[in-house]
Structure formats: C-alpha cells, structure tokens
Amino acid sequence: MASEQQNIAFEASQGDWKRLSPISILFFLSKVVTHLIKDALPGLAPLIVIIANADNKVWLTGLILTGLGILILSSAVLQFWFYRFNVQENKILINEGVFKKKQRILGFERIQNINIIQPFYFKLFSLVTLQLETAGSKGNEADLAGISRELAEEIKQTVLTIKSQTVENEETLDEQQEEETNLLAICDLKHLIQYGVTSNGMFWFLVFIAPFMGMLDEILEKWIGEENIKAVVEYLGGGVQGGIFLAVIVFLTLIFGMLLFSILGAIVRYYNYELTLKDNTLKRHSGFLSTHEESAKLTKIQAFVIQTNFVGKWLSVENVVLKQASGQTNQQSAKAGLFVIPTRTKIQSKELLNKCLEFDDSLSKAELISRRYILKNSLIWSIIPIGVCSVLYFAHESYLALLPMILSPVLAAIFYQRWKNFRYQIGRNFGVFRSGFFGYKKIYFPLFKAQRVIISQSLLQKRAGLANLTVFLASERVSIPYIPMSVATDWFDRISVQVESTNKNWF
Amino acid sequence: MHQITNSPRDLSEIPRIANISFQPLAPNYPLLSALESLIFWLIPTIALFGIKIFKPQAEIPQLVFFVFPVITILSVVISFLGAKAKGFVLREKDILYKQGLFWQKQTGVSFKRIQHIDISNGPMERKFGLSTIKFFTAGGALADLKISGLTTEDAQKLRSFILEKIGLVEDGE
Numbered sequence: 001m002a003s004e005q006q007n008i009a010f011e012a013s014q015g016d017w018k019r020l021s022p023i024s025i026l027f028f029l030s031k032v033v034t035h036l037i038k039d040a041l042p043g044l045a046p047l048i049v050i051i052a053n054a055d056n057k058v059w060l061t062g063l064i065l066t067g068l069g070i071l072i073l074s075s076a077v078l079q080f081w082f083y084r085f086n087v088q089e090n091k092i093l094i095n096e097g098v099f100k101k102k103q104r105i106l107g108f109e110r111i112q113n114i115n116i117i118q119p120f121y122f123k124l125f126s127l128v129t130l131q132l133e134t135a136g137s138k139g140n141e142a143d144l145a146g147i148s149r150e151l152a153e154e155i156k157q158t159v160l161t162i163k164s165q166t167v168e169n170e171e172t173l174d175e176q177q178e179e180e181t182n183l184l185a186i187c188d189l190k191h192l193i194q195y196g197v198t199s200n201g202m203f204w205f206l207v208f209i210a211p212f213m214g215m216l217d218e219i220l221e222k223w224i225g226e227e228n229i230k231a232v233v234e235y236l237g238g239g240v241q242g243g244i245f246l247a248v249i250v251f252l253t254l255i256f257g258m259l260l261f262s263i264l265g266a267i268v269r270y271y272n273y274e275l276t277l278k279d280n281t282l283k284r285h286s287g288f289l290s291t292h293e294e295s296a297k298l299t300k301i302q303a304f305v306i307q308t309n310f311v312g313k314w315l316s317v318e319n320v321v322l323k324q325a326s327g328q329t330n331q332q333s334a335k336a337g338l339f340v341i342p343t344r345t346k347i348q349s350k351e352l353l354n355k356c357l358e359f360d361d362s363l364s365k366a367e368l369i370s371r372r373y374i375l376k377n378s379l380i381w382s383i384i385p386i387g388v389c390s391v392l393y394f395a396h397e398s399y400l401a402l403l404p405m406i407l408s409p410v411l412a413a414i415f416y417q418r419w420k421n422f423r424y425q426i427g428r429n430f431g432v433f434r435s436g437f438f439g440y441k442k443i444y445f446p447l448f449k450a451q452r453v454i455i456s457q458s459l460l461q462k463r464a465g466l467a468n469l470t471v472f473l474a475s476e477r478v479s480i481p482y483i484p485m486s487v488a489t490d491w492f493d494r495i496s497v498q499v500e501s502t503n504k505n506w507f
Numbered sequence: 508m509h510q511i512t513n514s515p516r517d518l519s520e521i522p523r524i525a526n527i528s529f530q531p532l533a534p535n536y537p538l539l540s541a542l543e544s545l546i547f548w549l550i551p552t553i554a555l556f557g558i559k560i561f562k563p564q565a566e567i568p569q570l571v572f573f574v575f576p577v578i579t580i581l582s583v584v585i586s587f588l589g590a591k592a593k594g595f596v597l598r599e600k601d602i603l604y605k606q607g608l609f610w611q612k613q614t615g616v617s618f619k620r621i622q623h624i625d626i627s628n629g630p631m632e633r634k635f636g637l638s639t640i641k642f643f644t645a646g647g648a649l650a651d652l653k654i655s656g657l658t659t660e661d662a663q664k665l666r667s668f669i670l671e672k673i674g675l676v677e678d679g680e
Contacts, residue, residue, distance in 0.1 A: 325645060451620045451644040452652065456612040474645040492615060493523050499617045500600045506620070507645070 024146025187273035195342035196263030198312030302475035309439035325474035529594030536656030540590035
C-alpha cells in the first residue's frame with residue numbers, strides 16, 4: 001500500500017535489539033504481583049492452611065514469604081531479561097517470554113493510540129512507559145516500560161508522521177493550517193473536586209467495597225459487637241428513634257465516604273490536567289502519582305457527550321466525554337478510549353465542541369418526544385404491581401392487597417420526569433439527543449459517522465404515526481423513542497445523504 | 508486524484524425512504540421459516556405426549572396439553588407471516604431491510620460502512636437452496652445486519668455486488 005512512499009531516513013539501524021532499562025524490573029514486579037493477586041490468590045489458600053496447622057508458625061511464615069518473594073523477584077528479573085525490542089523504519093518488533101516465547105510485530109500504520117505514561121516509580125529515574133495500541137485483535141498491543149522519554153517521543157513522532165502520510169491529502173492540508181499548539185482546557189483543584197461530585201465516580205466506591213460486604217456480618221459481630229451497637233442506639237435516644245438515628249448516620253457516612261472516594265479518585269487521575277490540540281491531534285496530560293499522557297486524532301471522535309448530575313446542574317458545570325470507537329478493541333482500551341474533560345461551563349463545552357468537531361450551529365429547535373411515552377411505559381411497568389395486586393386480592397380478599405397499586409402513580413411520575421428531559425435536534429451535519437432524570441446527558445454526533453440506522457414502530461405507534469429511531473455509532477448507540485414517523489424518516493434520509501456525500505473517514 | 512462532483516440539488520431530489528417499495532425474500536422462505544418453528548416447538552410437544560403415553564402415572568396438568576399445541580400452531584403461523592413481511596431494497600449506495608409483524612423495523616446500512624460480509628446456510632436452508640447473509644459494521648455486534656431467506660445465488664450476487672462497490676470506493680481514494 002502506501003508504505004512504498006515512506007522512504008524517510010530513520011536513525012535507528014535495522015536489527016538493533018534493545019533491552020528496557022533495568023529499572024523496568026519494578027514494572028514487571030508490579031505486573032507479577034497484580035497477576036498473583038488477581039488470578040492466583042485462591043491457589044495460595046492451602047499455604048495459609050499449612051501455616052495455621054504448623055507448630056512453628058513464625059518460622060514457616062517467614063520461609064514461605066521469603067520463597068514467594070524470591071519467586072516473584074526472579075520472575076520479574078527473568079521477564080525483564082527476555083524482553084527485547086527493535087524499532088525499525090515503520091514497525092516495531094518485540095520479543096518476550098521466559099518459557100513461552102512471544103514475538104510481536106506492530107506496524108506503525110496500524111497503531112491507533114500512543115500513550116506515554118509515567119508511573120510514580122519511574123519518576124525518579126525520568127523513565128516512561130510507552131503504550132502502543134492497535135485496532136486489530138485483542139492482546140495485540142505493547143507496553144514499552146522503562147525507556148527514556150526521548151526515545152518514547154522519537155517513536156511517537158515516527159508513528160505519527162507515518163500515520164499522517166497515509167491519511168488523505170485533504171486532511172494533511174488542514175493540519176498544515178493549524179501548526180501551533182492550542183490549549184483547550186486545564187483543570188485546577190476546584191474543578192477536580194467538582195468533577196468528583198458531579199461525575200458518577202461515587203458508585204465506584206460501591207464496587208470497591210462490594211467484596212467486603214460479605215464480611216459485614218463478621219465485622220459487625222467481632223469488631224463492633226452487639227453490645228456496642230445497642231449502646232450507641234441508647235446514646236442516640238434509644239428505641240426506634242435511636243435506631244433510625246443510627247441508620248441515618250450510617251447512611252450519611254456512606255455517602256460521605258463515596259464522595260470522598262470519588263473526589264480523591266478524580267484528583268489522582270486528573271491532577272494537573274491539560275488538554276491541547278496540535279496537528280488535529282488531541283493530547284491530554286494528567287495524573288498525580290502516575291502521569292498519563294494520551295493522544296487521539298480528532299477524526300477518531302465519534303460522539304461528543306456532555307453530562308452532569310443534579311449537583312452539577314445546580315453548580316452549572318458539566319463534564320465532557322469524547323467518545324472514540326469501541327467494539328473492535330478490548331475492554332481496557334475501550335475505557336481508555338474515553339476522553340474525559342472535567343468540569344466545564346456551558347460556554348466552555350460549546351467552545352470545545354466547535355474546536356473538536358467543527359460544529360456548525362444550524363440546529364433545529366429542540367423538540368420534545370410524544371407524551372405517549374409516559375402512558376405506554378407507566379402502563380407496561382404497572383403490569384407487575386397490578387398482577388401482584390390481583391393475585392393477593394383473590395387470595396386474601398382484603399383491600400390491603402391493593403396496596404401495590406400505589407406504585408402506578410409513582411411510575412407515572414418517574415416516566416413523566418424522564419419524558420420531560422428528552423430533547424432532540426437535528427442540523428445539517430449534526431444530531432443531538434438529550435436525556436436525563438435529575439441531571440442530563442447530551443450526545444452530539446456528526447451525522448456522517450452513523451454506522452447503521454433503524455426505525456422501528458409497534459402497531460399502536462404506527463396508528464399514532466410514531467416511531468423509535470436508533471442510530472448506531474462506532475462508539476455507542478443513540479435511541480430516540482416516540483418521535484413522529486416523518487421526523488424519523490427525515491433523520492434517516494439526512495443521515496444517508498451525509499454518509500454518502502462526506503468523503504471524510506469515519507475513524 | 509478522482510474527481511469530486513458536487514452539483515447543487517433540490518431538496519425534493521434527496522432520496523427518501525418513506526416512499527420505497529420493498530422487495531420480498533425468496534418465495535419458499537416463509538415455508539422454511541414456518542417449518543423451522545414447527546420443528547422447534549414439535550420437539551417439546553412430542554416429548555410431552557411421549558411421557559403421557561409411556562408413563563401414564565406422571566402427573567401433568569391438563570392445561571399443558573392444550574397450551575403446547577396452541578403455541579406451536581401460533582408460532583408457525585406467526586413465523587410464516589413474519590417471513591412474508593420481511594423485505595429488502597438494494598439501492599445505489601445502501602441496503603435497506605424491513606422486518607416485523609407487530610413491531611415493524613426498518614434498517615439501513617450504507618455500503619461505505621460495511622466492514623465485511625458473511626454468507627452462511629444451515630442444513631435446512633441448504634435443502635431449500637436458501638442462505639443467510641450478514642453485514643458487519645463497526646457499531647459492535649448489535650449493529651450487524653442479518654438477512655435470512657435469500658436464494659444462495661442471490662446472496663452471492665448481493666455480496667459480490669457490494670464488495671465491488673466497496674472496492675471501487677477504496678480505489679477512488
């Protein structure tokens with residue numbers, strides 16, 4: 001293909017196999033330990049049993065720990081020893097593996113993402129990790145851990161120049177126009193705290209403590225003790241009132257813990273956040289302990305998502321997520337594919353939208369979806385409580401059995417609130433869909449990036465002239481329920497025209 | 508360099524999907540579809556009656572003997588009508604597919620977005636001379652378009668037609 005044109009002189013001589021810096025043993029060490037904890041921990045359980053049954057516990061524990069330590073250390077050293085890489089003109093070769101040899105070739109023109117990361121243990125030695133991700137199958141990516149920053153930058157530049165040569169001429173013209181680095185966003189501590197509160201990082205806390213939930217009984221019994229709980233209840237006023245107080249306090253503590261966790265997470269991840277735009281490539285630099293540097297081509301962005309929760313609505317700040325294609329790569333890179341820009345004001349996120357996706361403001365008026373959405377959903381979801389009611393009523397013939405019916409108005413209220421938050425807009429090149437409950441989520445996407453479009457309608461919808469529209473993007477799907485059929489076909493036609501008439505690549 | 512045409516267009520000239528007539532699938536596809544669903548439901552039904560005949564002491568509610576045949580008949584009829592309701596249109600630049608009896612669905616995929624195409628046929632389909640064609644796009648597994656009930660010849664023609672179109676697009680760039 002285009003590789004014939006790439007006759008640029010490259011300094012590194014061919015066939016020059018290099019090793020990583022010996023400091024990278026630290027990287028392999030952390031890899032072995034995480035691997036051990038993640039996959040082999042149950043396997044270590046018998047050892048604990050042996051220790052528990054032994055006569056001389058201290059001695060045996062020491063022996064086992066030393067043995068394990070030596071095993072981990074030698075494994076890390078061996079992995080380092082057998083890891084070699086060879087940077088060539090337009091590809092990189094990597095050989096690794098102690099017992100199972102693995103040879104990999106990464107062609108530069110196939111590399112999708114290049115990230116430079118600096119874990120805290122590399123900071124002292126000014127080394128970095130270069131992450132190379134390809135679009136191909138899972139596992140075909142590489143971490144060059146423990147190379148000098150210069151080498152990392154050199155490889156990155158080579159990959160970027162080779163890649164830009166293969167892109168259409170049209171695009172390189174654009175790049176030349178915009179040579180200077182353009183600072184798009186920075187975040188200070190206040191921004192990060194707000195991001196911690198307004199993102200859903202809170203729920204990661206629940207994921208984090210979930211494994212400990214099983215031990216809750218034990219903790220309550222052994223560490224706190226029934227007497228102590230009773231004493232606290234007494235202290236709070238005793239009886240039911242004291243119990244309720246305690247429950248409220250525990251609940252508030254949990255919420256507070258979640259918030260703290262979320263804020264700390266935001267700071268660790270996005271400390272010193274800086275987003276720049278150069279040569280049509282977005283670059284992000286952030287991190288507290290480990291510095292992350294990620295880059296993505298503007299053309300790879302599939303959708304521009306603005307979201308916030310009720311706190312953010314009150315503070316008038318929103319968080320922006322740039323969505324890249326997922327699906328073909330593995331889970332981890334799909335997560336890394338999220339490009340988060342924390343805590344923007346409305347004006348700031350609009351500006352970002354203009355800069356990232358050349359958004360033109362030709363949008364139609366924001367429309368609500370049909371009210372039938374409320375009716376249909378409340379009725380469908382009411383089937384369960386109504387069913388339960390009738391069964392109970394026939395079984396007991398008591399009016400108390402009709403209690404679940406209260407759920408129906410609650411459901412109606414919920415769907416009313418959801419309905420109120422749906423909005424859709426279409427322009428010449430863009431579609432916008434907003435949804436939400438207390439907060440909101442707005443998806444802006446260039447129409448030509450659509451992969452596939454579905455219009456569906458039930459018989460009842462057909463009679464009312466309504467339809468659901470689903471647009472599949474490479475990053476996600478956008479489903480707009482209960483819009484007039486004529487609007488749905490209009491979107492379909494506009495998307496078709498955009499897909500056919502736009503010569504830009506969707507990725 | 509290929510020439511870029513961009514002649515001005517009247518809004519009424521823009522192709523619309525609202526007034527398109529779909530082409531039905533192979534004439535024997537409804538039969539195959541009905542047969543497949545018959546076999547699917549016949550297996551548990553036969554098993555049920557088998558138990559009744561060979562093990563009369565087994566306690567099975569009477570209602571079950573009524574429900575299974577009814578479901579079988581209904582699903583056969585729905586499969587038959589559902590297969591009749593399916594259709595597709597091959598346009599210059601995309602393919603449209605419609606399906607659904609009660610919940611109707613129209614799907615459109617541009618040739619430009621198709622990553623690759625698969626043709627498959629099961630033993631039953633082979634007996635009928637039919638095939639299933641599947642178009643893969645980048646939107647994940649949910650975004651793949653599957654059309655069953657094309658004659659094998661048509662499926663292959665469709666594939667080479669679209670592959671040629673995609674190939675032409677690539678050469679042009």
